[in-house]
Amino acid sequence: MLPSTHAPCTDTPGRSLRRASLTTIRQNHSRALLRAVGEWDLANADILADRLDAQLKSGRRFVRLDLSAVTFLDCACLGVLVSVHRRLITMRGRLILTGVTPRVLRLLRLASLDDMLLATSVSDTEIIDEGLIVAGHTGVVRPLIGA
Numbered sequence: 090m091l092p093s094t095h096a097p098c099t100d101t102p103g104r105s106l107r108r109a110s111l112t113t114i115r116q117n118h119s120r121a122l123l124r125a126v127g128e129w130d131l132a133n134a135d136i137l138a139d140r141l142d143a144q145l146k147s148g149r150r151f152v153r154l155d156l157s158a159v160t161f162l163d164c165a166c167l168g169v170l171v172s173v174h175r176r177l178i179t180m181r182g183r184l185i186l187t188g189v190t191p192r193v194l195r196l197l198r199l200a201s202l203d204d205m206l207l208a209t210s211v212s213d214t215e216i217i218d219e220g221l222i223v224a225g226h227t228g229v230v231r232p233l234i235g236a
Contacts, residue, residue: 109133111140114214120151124214128161138169141184145173150182157188157212167200174206188212 109127116122121144129137144152174184186208197203
C-alpha cells in the first residue's frame with residue numbers, strides 16, 4: 090500500500106490553481122515518514138490534520154514530515170502541526186519537521202514556534218529521476234537555531 094498519496098487539492102474557482110499532496114513514504118507500527126508537496130493553506134489544512142491524525146490513531150508516535158517541497162505554508166497548517174506536536178508529546182512521541190526551507194523557517198520564527206517544533210533543514214527524501222528514494226540520514230534532530 091505504500092507509498093500512498095492524497096490526491097492533489099485544487100483551489101476554488103476564480104483564484105489561481107493551487108496543488109498540494111501528502112504522501113506516506115514509509116511507516117511501521119510506531120513510526121511514519123510523510124512528504125508534503127505544494128501549497129498548504131486553510132483550504133487543505135483539514136486534509137493535513139486528517140492524515141496526521143490517522144497516523145496517531147494507528148499508534149504511530151514518531152512522525153517525520155518532510156517539507157522540502159512545500160512552497161507555501163500558512164498559519165492554519167501551523168496550527169495543525171502544533172496540535173499534532175502536542176498530542177504526540179502526550180503520547181511520549183515526537184513530530185519532526187525535515188527539509189525545512191528558509192521560507193518555512195522564517196514563518197516558524199515569526200510565529201515563535203522555532204523553539205517548540207523540532208525541525209531540520211536536512212530532507213528525509215530525495216527525488217532521483219522519476220523515483221522517490223528514501224535517504225538514509227542518521228543523527229539527532231534538534232530545533233533549528235541560526236541558519
